[in-house]
Amino acid sequence: MGSDELPDWLPVWCRDQLGGEPAGVLFLSQQVSMVFGLRLAGGRDVVVKARADDGRAASCVAAQAQLAERGFPCARPLTPVVGVGALAVHAEEFRPGGEVLHGDSPEMAVRCAAVFARVTAELADVAIVPPLPNPPWVRWDHTDSGKWPAIDSLDRRDQSVVPEHVVQTARRARGRLLAAGLPCVLGHADFEAQNLRWQGRQVSTVHDWDSLAWQPEAALVGAASGSFASAGPPTLAPIASSEAFLVAYQTERGRLFTAAELEIAWAAGLWMAAYNAREMALCGGSPAGGDALRAQAAERLRRANA
Template structure:
C-alpha cells in the first residue's frame, strides 16, 4: 500500500518515537491489532502495532522486551507503549526470515512443545502485572451470562449457525476448568504454527506477544497442545499429537503434572477449539475446526474427566 494510505497519525508517530517517517510499506495486517511493516526514510525496517487496549499492552510489551533481552527468539521492542487516542501503540524490530512449520504429527508436536516449555520457563521468572482481561479465546473464567465471553460483534450474529455440539463441548470443558482452582501464571495463548518461524530445526521467531495471558500453566499448555498446528483457519491437532506435546513439555520442564492438571490441560484444549469453531461458524469461516472437534470431543472430554 502507498504511504499516503497509512493512518493519519502514523507518520508523525514514527518521526517522534523512531526518528524517521515511513518511506515505504512492507506489509499491513489487521486482526485483533493493526500491524504495519514499514521502511523508514533512513532505511530501517520496523514493525508498528496498534490496538484498542484495556490495559494489557504495557505488560505484554514489557514481557516481550525481557524475553528478547534474555536471547529468546522474538522481536525486540523499540519503543514503550504509547497512547494514541483509544489505541495503544508500540514499535519493534522487523525480525525477517524463517519458515512456517507445517503439519500436526507427534514429531512436530514435540518440536513445538520444546519451544513452549522454554518460553513458559522464562516467563515464569518475570514480574509483570497480569495482562488482564485475558483474550476471549482463553477467557473461560469470564463472568458474563452464558458460556461465551461477551463480544458484541459475535453476539449480534445469528447464533443458530453454531453447531450444537460446539456449544455443549464448550459448556462441559468450561465447567471442568472453573472447578480446578489452580494458580495462574504468565503464558502465551496464541501458540500456533502461523505465529512461529523456523530455520531448520531451530525456532527463529515467536510472534504475537499481544496474546500473553494469566491462566493456570496446565491450561495454557493444553491450549497450545491443541492449537500448535493451526496455520490460517484454526483447527485442532490430533489427540495423539496433543498427548505427545503434553508429555514432551513435562519432560523438558522436569515436572510431572498432577492428575488434575492433566485434566485441565485437556479441558483447555477443548475450550479453545470450541471458541474458535463458534467464531468460524458465525463469520462464515472454514468448518475444519468444528469437524475435528466433533470427532475428538468424546476422547478429550474423557481425558478431562468432564
C-alpha cells in the first residue's frame, strides 16, 4: 500500500492533527487496531492508530502519556484521541529499533516478569478513568448472554469447530475468576513477546497500550505468565515457565500473593489461553495454543482450584 492508497480520512487527519500529510508508508498492521507507520511531508515519522471507538481509547492514551512523561520506555502520544466516524484515532512517536526475543524458558519468564512488575508499579501511580470494557481476551467478567464476551465477527462463525475441552476449560476458569472478590488495578493485558523490544538485557520499548485493563493484579499477572512468549500467533507458555514468572513477579514487587491470589493467577492464564484457542479455531489460525492448552489444562485447573 502506498500513501495514495491510505484510507480517505487519514491524510486530512494527519494534516489537521500533525501539520502534514503522509508522504510515505513505513509499515502497516491490522489486528485489533489499524496501525499506520507514516513519513509525513517534511520528513517526520509518526505512528497513527485507529480502532473501533468503544470508549476505552482516551483512558489508554492518557495512561500512556503519563508513563512517557516519566521516561518509561514507551511511545509518547502526539495527539489526544480524536473521533473519526466510528473510529477512535491518535498518533504517537515512532520508536524503531530493538529486537523481539523468542523463547518460553523459565529464564525468559523471569526476565519478562521483571518488566511486567515494572509496568504494574508504574501504572499504580496513574490516575485515569478505568478503560472499560476490558479487552475481550481478559473480559471474563462480561455480562453477555453466552459463555464468551459477545463479538459478532467470532459469534457468527461455526462454533462447532471449537474443541469441547476449550469450552469446558474456559467455563471452569471463569467460574473461579468470578468468585475472586479481589480489587481491580490498572494493568497491561496483552503482555506478549511481540509487544516488547529489547536492546541487550534492557527493554527498550513496551508497545500496545491500547490493551490496558481493569482487573485484579493477580489475574493480570496470571494472564501475562501464560502469554509472555507469544511472538506471533498466541500460544501458552509451559507450566514451569508460568510458575517462574509468578515467583519472579512477586519477588520484584516485594509482596507474596495469597493462596487465593495464586489460584486467580492460574485461572486467568487459563481463561485467556482458552479465549485465544477459540479464536484461532474459529478463524483457522495456528492450533499451537490449543494444543498446549489441552496438554496443560488439568494441572492448571488444579492449581486454580477450578
